[in-house]
Amino acid sequence: MAITQLSAFLENRPGTLYDAVSSISDAGVNIRALSVADTRDFGILRLIVSDVEKTKEVLSDNVVITQTKVIAARMSDEAGALKKILKVIQDTGVNIEYVYAFTSSVAGSAYVVLRVNDIEEAEAVLARNGIETLSDSDMTGLL
């Protein structure tokens, strides 16, 4: 039930993020969620978009991109919701590489994006604990 994330390698200098976002925008693609991890030399832009194929098409001419599966877990938009999700994952011993979050137009719902070292195990434990995770088609519905 994982969703598709695109990651782009951006040099750490003015304009690189703007250029990437412009291309996506010009293609009429909506960015549902994003995060940027930065180092001194470069940044990695991670994106959840409304149209993966189109985004790849417009970005790949200018930047290096890679496609990965991540988990988007639904949580209620209230205190303690993220803690509950992290707790069940921690108990399995699965490692979280990085995490970011977004909200949606569905009232009271927020989503946490999890990049983990064992996606099947993480999904299974979330399912066992009644935590809903999104699929690519769910994402299209949300947009």
Added chain:
Amino acid sequence: MKNYYQKEIETASREEILKIQNEKIVKQVKHVYDNVPYYRDLMDKKGVKPEDIQSVDDIHKLPFLSKDDLREAYPYGLLGTDLKKCVRIQSTSGTTGKRVVAFYTQKDVDMWEECCARAIVAAGGTDEDVVQVAYGYGLFTGGPGLNGGSHKVGCLTLPMSSGNTDRQLQFMMDLNATILCCTPSYAAYLGESLAERGYKPEDNKLKAGIFGAEPWTEEMRQSIQKSLGIKAYDIYGLTETSGPGVSFECEEQTGMHINEDHFYAEVIDPKTGEVLPEGTKGELVFTSLDKEGFPLLRYRTKDICILSRKPCSCGRTHVKMTKPLGRSDDMMIIRGVNVFPSQIEAVLLKEGYSPNYQIVVDRENNTDTFDIYVEFSPEQFSDKIADVQAREKALNGAMRSMLGIGPKIHLVAPKTITRSEGKAVRVIDKRKLH
């Protein structure tokens, strides 16, 4: 007062030096022809027989040796004597990873150390001095050469080797070092480190420094002299001929006297190979007049310099060479280590990267910075920062084991390294060295 280690030879007349050189070269060429098949083949190809060489005036008839020859002849091809007679091997990095190994008999080691002793005495060294040798020890010739020279003079020798700055400073201060031997950039760094710890230049007992193995400027000399409160002397040499001490500076500080009783120097046009007259800029070529283990004749150093026989106020009569003014090949000297772009390319290909790279060398606070920008392929890209950084670290390690020094690796996206007129600029050296 004039200081010489071997006054008679160091101040010998031009005629006396020529007489020594002429006697030695005739013997040496015959010996090499009889004992070094690699060079004999070169001579035969050029149609030169040992009897064609009757004096140093005939040296120009001999074929050149280059670093490529040394690589091809690796390891024993240019050995000049029975291996059993050799007592030492030193080595330097060569192109594409193959190293140059040089062999020394005991006589060779003694000659080399005497040359270093001349340099130490020229810098004011006596048996009263404490010599801190902060050049690397091991296969690199810097440490062993100055260490041996210091022994010959009878100095109290501190074989520190390079690095470990805290210990260097502690020994320098506690054991009253009077002469420091290291690369100029490390000398500058030690000067800054002393100041950072609250010492003034007059707080140390140093009086002189003998610095070499990398290019440095007159400005850098002034800055080192000021920060350490010393007189800074240049020294030059290369493993192929022996090591440091092929030439050295006297108190006049206007060039380095070449030890002409052991090394015959020529300056040639690097394109045509033609010998150029004194005072002309060209590539320096050395002939070892009496080396036994590794007797190279007409070895092309690729260093560009000018020779001068203008009389020197120090009384030494041996010809002087300028600091190297550049290179006739693409070798860089970074933190005292010889680096060829081809070595970097070889590592990149071996590690699965494209050979699209750019080397940026600069000097910050008198220390060389060494950065390599490398294009990675889309398959090598990961969404995890840790993966990218692990790649950079692994590449740094591979470079370090090839080059002897570790560059800072920057992975960059494909097609981002500037290409001018379709040809990539591989090396950007921002240092002002000459």
